Amino acid sequence: MRHAPKPDVKQDEALTVLGLESSCDETAASVLRRYADGRVEILSNIVASQDEEHRPFGGVVPEIAARAHMRKIEPILAKAVKSSGVSWDDLDGIAATAGPGLIGGVITGLMSAKGLAMALNKPLIAVNHLEGHALSPRLTEDCAFPYLLLLVSGGHSQLLSVTGLGEYERLGSTVDDAAGEAFDKTAKVMGLGFPGGPKVQSWAERGNPKAIKFPRPMKGRDHADFSFAGLKTAVARAWDASDKTDTAKADIAASFQRAMTDTMLDRVGRAITLYRNATGDTGRARLVVAGGVAANTELRAGLKTMAATRNFDFIAPPLKFCGDNAAMIALAGAERLAAGITDGYDAPARPRWPLDKDAAANAPKSGHGKKGPKS
Structure with a gap:
């Protein structure tokens, strides 16, 4: 060997x-x-x-x-x-x-x-x-350990306490599908094109995020896990029941994106509480988001606002990373x-x-x- x-x-x-x-x-x-x-x-x-x-x-x-x-x-x-x-x-x-x-x-x-x-x-x-x-x-700025990480991509949705190189503790994870998979499925169902994440965001900018009341899976639960399978199904049903116009596409995309953002912010909020309880640190901390879904502008804006209200510095890699x-x-x-x-x-x-x-x-x-x- x-x-x-x-x-x-x-x-x-x-x-x-x-x-x-x-x-x-x-x-x-x-x-x-x-x-x-x-x-x-x-x-x-x-x-x-x-x-x-x-x-x-x-x-x-x-x-x-x-x-x-x-x-x-x-x-x-x-x-x-x-x-x-x-x-x-x-x-x-x-x-x-x-x-x-x-x-x-x-x-x-x-x-x-x-x-x-x-x-x-x-x-x-x-x-x-x-x-x-x-x-x-850490590719573009000083991001010292430790930090709370939201890792969201096409295959993974996790909340982790990162204390050093190779030192990761899971606070929450998806129990079924990843957030990026839900974006891709939404785009595929409505024929928006590939890759799904940017296409959904582009259409969402033209739509009404309150047009359709989609579920917020796991919202309010006392853990930090995710679930997106039900949201995917709800989008497919909404599209089947729609008139298939561009307005319907935009409203479904916007409503889905808002439901996804609300859900993740709720889960991150719970993870912040778990992170604080585990570390015993109530001072200034760091909230980091990474992965393909981290490029979504609505999610980034929501996380930035949440971090500011919870005494966290918000750190995200540039979109290209x-x-x-x-x-x-x-x-x-x-x-x-x-x-x-x-x-x-x-x-x-x-x-x-x-x-x-x-x-x-x-x-x-x-x-x-x-x-x-x-x-």
């Missing part, structure tokens, strides 16, 4: 890491430099979208995604290194998403990283995609490399890989099978 070389990390030196991301429908590569004081410089960040490949189907098709990753990953890697201004030999480590995600894409990126690490004799860092999102605000990208994977890899954490060439590709794996294994929120707990 071969293992990647152990890094000879000097804490007072900068680290340059190549990151690869291929967990869903973006093929991405980035070169990032992390300085000894924690500052970050993104030297390149290349993202090849697969929107055109998946648009006819109204959603991501795993087999199509896997084949697209195989076609695109080599030129994307070459472009990321060339545009960074550094050479392959200048790299201190190779990081890649090792899960969770669509297994075909994860395998493509991870195997490419293993081949590069072996050929260049560089350390390999197998990164949890969710940790990449969790650290993404909300969706899947390799800069966040390179950052997570650089942080781990700086801590002396690397992986062997036997690091597995994982379709499921909860950040809080112990809690997820003992009390999974959304299913458990041969591939492990989903969340």
Whole structure:
């Protein structure tokens, strides 16, 4: 069993890491430099979208995604290194998403990283995609530990207490579907186009958010879990009963977005109480949002207002770093490399890989099978 070389990390030196991301429908590569004081410089960040490949189907098709990753990953890697201004030999480590995600894409990126690490004799860092999102605000600003994290994307909706690198405690999680999945389903039902999140937001700007009274699942409950399956069903029924006009599309989109925002704000409010009780800290704290749904402007505005009223600083990554990208994977890899954490060439590709794996294994929120707990 071969293992990647152990890094000879000097804490007072900068680290340059190549990151690869291929967990869903973006093929991405980035070169990032992390300085000894924690500052970050993104030297390149290349993202090849697969929107055109998946648009006819109204959603991501795993087999199509896997084949697209195989076609695109080599030129994307070459472009990321060339545009960074550094050479392959200048790299201190190779990081890649090792899960969770669509297994075909994860395998493509991870195997490419293993081949590069072996050929260049560089350390390999197998990164949890969710940790990449969790650290993404640190790409552009100082976001010190600890903080309360709302991680919302196409596959995940979680509330986590983040106390350090690799230190995550789940406060709440979806019991069925993720928020991003609900956005995509809403767009698909009404034929708004793909990707769903931006399409729904665009139509919602033209509609009346009070036109339809959609449910606010779990609102008022004394835990911080989410549920979006019922909201998805309510949207589908509202569309079936509508006159299918542009006005109906706009009103349903606006009403859905408002219901989603109200629901998440309620759940975040409960998580803030749990977070305060757990830490015993009543002083100034940090509320961080990350993931693809974090790009939604109505949600960001609501979270910012809530944070201000609850004595929290609100931190969100720029819109370009909300969706899947390799800069966040390179950052997570650089942080781990700086801590002396690397992986062997036997690091597995994982379709499921909860950040809080112990809690997820003992009390999974959304299913458990041969591939492990989903969340």
